[in-house]
Amino acid sequence: MLGTMRFTVSLLAALTLAFPATAQTAGPYIPKAVELPGMTGPETAANDTWRLRGALNVAALQCQFSPFLRSVVRYNSLIKQHGKEFARAQATLLGYFKRTGAAASGFDRYNTRLYQSYSTFDAQIPFCRAASDAARDALVQPIGKLAVIARAEVAAVRGALTPVDTAMSAMAYGMLGDALTVPGCVPDRRGRC
Numbered sequence: 001m002l003g004t005m006r007f008t009v010s011l012l013a014a015l016t017l018a019f020p021a022t023a024q025t026a027g028p029y030i031p032k033a034v035e036l037p038g039m040t041g042p043e044t045a046a047n048d049t050w051r052l053r054g055a056l057n058v059a060a061l062q063c064q065f066s067p068f069l070r071s072v073v074r075y076n077s078l079i080k081q082h083g084k085e086f087a088r089a090q091a092t093l094l095g096y097f098k099r100t101g102a103a104a105s106g107f108d109r110y111n112t113r114l115y116q117s118y119s120t121f122d123a124q125i126p127f128c129r130a131a132s133d134a135a136r137d138a139l140v141q142p143i144g145k146l147a148v149i150a151r152a153e154v155a156a157v158r159g160a161l162t163p164v165d166t167a168m169s170a171m172a173y174g175m176l177g178d179a180l181t182v183p184g185c186v187p188d189r190r191g192r193c
Helices: 002-018 041-062 071-099 103-116 124-139 146-159 170-180
Strands: none
Touching: 041 071, 041 103, 041 124, 041 146, 071 103, 071 124, 071 146, 124 146
C-alpha cells in the first residue's frame, strides 16, 4: 500500500513538472447582438426603440463612473419624455412573442439577453461614451419620433462595443469628460443645464 502511494505521488510530481500550469486569457469579451427572426415592419421599429431603451438602461447602471456622461439623468429624462413610445414598443414586442408562441416568458428571456448584449467590461468606456451621445440625441427628438433615430443610435452604440487598448492612458481617460460637456452648461444641483 505504501509503495502504491509513493508511486502515485511520484507520478503526480512528474506530470506537474512535465506540464506546468500556464495562465490562460480568453481575450476581450464582446457580447453578440440579439436578433429576432420573422418580424414585421412595425415590430422591427418597436424592437429598435426597445433595444435603444435597453442600451441606455444598461448605460445608466454601468456608466456612473463619470459624472460628465450624465447617464442616469439622461436615462430618467428619456423615460419621462418618451415613456409612451417605450410602452407601445413593449406592447408590440409582447405581441410578437405571443404570435411566435413564446408569450411573456419569451419576452423575459429576450430582455435578459438584450441587457447582457450591452454589458461588457472590456468595452465599457467606448460603450458609455456612445450611449451618452445616443441619449443626448434621443432627448432632442420630438415626442413620438424616437423610432426615427432608434436604429441608427443602436448601431452606433453596438459599434462602440470594441475593446479598449490596455495601454489607454489616464490622460485619455480623463479627457473623456471634456468631450461630453455642453459648452456654457453649468449643471444645477440636479444635474440639469
